[in-house]
Amino acid sequence: MYKTHVLKNGLTIIGEEIPYLKSISLGVWVNAGSRIEEEKVSGVSHFIEHMLFKGTKNRTSKQIASEIDNLGGQINAFTSKECTCYYVKLLDSHIDIGIDVLSDMILNPLFDKDDIDKERLVILEELKMYEDSPEDLAYDLLTENIYAGDGLGMNIIGTKKSLYDINQKEILEYFGKYYIPNNSVIAISGNFKFEEMVKKIEDKFSLWEGKEVNVQVNQAEFKNCFITKNKDTEQVNLAxxxxxxxxxxxxxxxxxxxxxxxxxxxxxxxxFQKIREEESLVYSIYSSQSLYRKCGELGIFASMSNENLEDVYNLVIEEIKDIRENYLTEKEIQETKEQLKGSYILGLESTSSRMMSIGKSMLLSKKVKDTNEILKLIDEVDEETIKVVIDKIFNIDKLGVCIVGKDVESIKL
Structure with a gap:
């Protein structure tokens, strides 16, 4: 059962007590991701994520890392399209140190000009790393084109130009605008007493000053596209x-x-069964959903030899048409419900995954479903709703395609 509390400055705290564990995962969530950035500062959310680890008024970069590392704990962060999260996982007896370190990072960052210039080079290397991954590159190019002209299409890391252009002034303006308590959530999962945890958090975060903020997200228009990019790889990557x-x-x-x-x-x-197991055309093929506020996408990804590309593409299109025409069988629906429930319950054994789930839900939708509600929602999915969703999504008239690989620029499928 989740408990919530809102501090006077507007900071929302949500926690789930799990007394039979010996660990705690705690995350500070900020409602600021790449989706709300202006193009000229594309990547600034991710840049700030890096900078908060570069040192505070009280700690060096090394001290931030070592204080948690020396306790056998974990400290990390990530930036997504819609939010940024800074988190620790520690033994329950060490959580006070975790709260102190995270509060110091959020409330006392240095944003030193020299550190900004140094970290710019690190982030540029990170951008090159993703560009060297053909699967990541295919997805990024695809997203950039299906959401062209919208913040949702911009790379979370930014571009080479924007990364060189981002300066201390722009970082401080963005940080001051969005890194405020009433635009943030602290989520905790593990072995703790909620009321005691609220007091610990209030002690460290009560001076965090709230102010008016209005985070607006627009419905991103999905645009059809067909993109190819030559890259010297052994396989072709299809997104x-x-x-x-x-x-x-x-x-x-x-x-x-x-x-x-x-x-x-x-x-x-x-x-997987048709294209890999029966036809042996790929090693990797899968689909995944990326659902955002006001819009979403269903992605399909595969990698294969150049000579198999056309066959794989055509088989995927056949499967899209087949599911639109014939929907799902009752057996498939019932078996998949059990599969989803089992996977969800197994995921609950990790305090990190629980913290991630409740933190993101509270930040972006202002509410969290408990385990019984989620299992009930899975059980209540009926055949009619499945047909409605398939009719909405499995439409090749609304399709984006990106191909990355050797000698692919002249390909037409």
Whole structure:
């Protein structure tokens, strides 16, 4: 059962007590991701994530890392399209140190000009790393084109130009605008007493000053595209995307989870069984859903030899058409419900995954479903809702395609 508390400065705290464990995962979530950035500062959310580890008024970069590392704990962060999260995982007896370190990072960052210039080079190397991964590159190019002209299409890391242009002034402006308590959530999962934890957090974060903020996200228009990019790789990487549903459509979201699992989200899925197991055309093929506020997409990814590309593409299109025409069988629906429930319950054994789930839900939708609610929503998905969702999504008239590999620029499928 989740408990919540809002501090006077607007900071929301949500926690789940699990007394039989010996660890705690705690995350500070900020409602600021690449989706809300202006193009000229593309990547600034991710840049700030890096900078908060570069030192505070009280700690050096090394001290931030070593204080947690020396306790056998973990400290890390990530930036997504819609939010940024800084988190620790520690033994319950060490959580006070984790709260102190995270609060210091959030409330007392240095943003030193020299450190900004040094970290710029690190992030540029990170960008090159992803560009060297053909699967990541295919997805990034695809997203950039299906959401062209919208923040959702911009690379989370930014571009070479934007990374060189971002300066201390812009970082401080963005940080001051969005890194405020009433635009943030602290999520905790593990062995603790909620009331005691609230007092610990209030002690460290009460001076965090709240102010008015209005984070607006627009419905991103999905645009058809066909993109190719030559890259000297042994395999061709194919990324495809269908327009899906927004995360707010709760009933349909759980229906899509079932549909995606049957279509390409597991090793027993139609795509995997048909294209890998029966036809032996690929090693890797899968589908996954990316659902955002006001919009979403269903992605299909595969890697194969150049000579197999056309066959793989055509088979994927056949599967899209087949599921639109014939939907799912009752057997597939019932078996997948059990699969999803089992996977969800197994995931609850990790305090990190629990913290991630409740933190993101509270930050972006202002509410969290408990375990029984989620299991009930999975069980309640009916055949009619599944048909409605399939009709909405599995439409090749709304399709984005990106191909990355050797000598692919002249390909037409």
């Amino acid at each position: 495809m995307s269908l327009e899906a549903i927004p995360v707010e459509n709760t009933k349909e979201v759980y229906a899509l989870a079932i549909i995606n699992t049957v279509f390409g989200g597991s090793v027993s899925s139609r795509l």
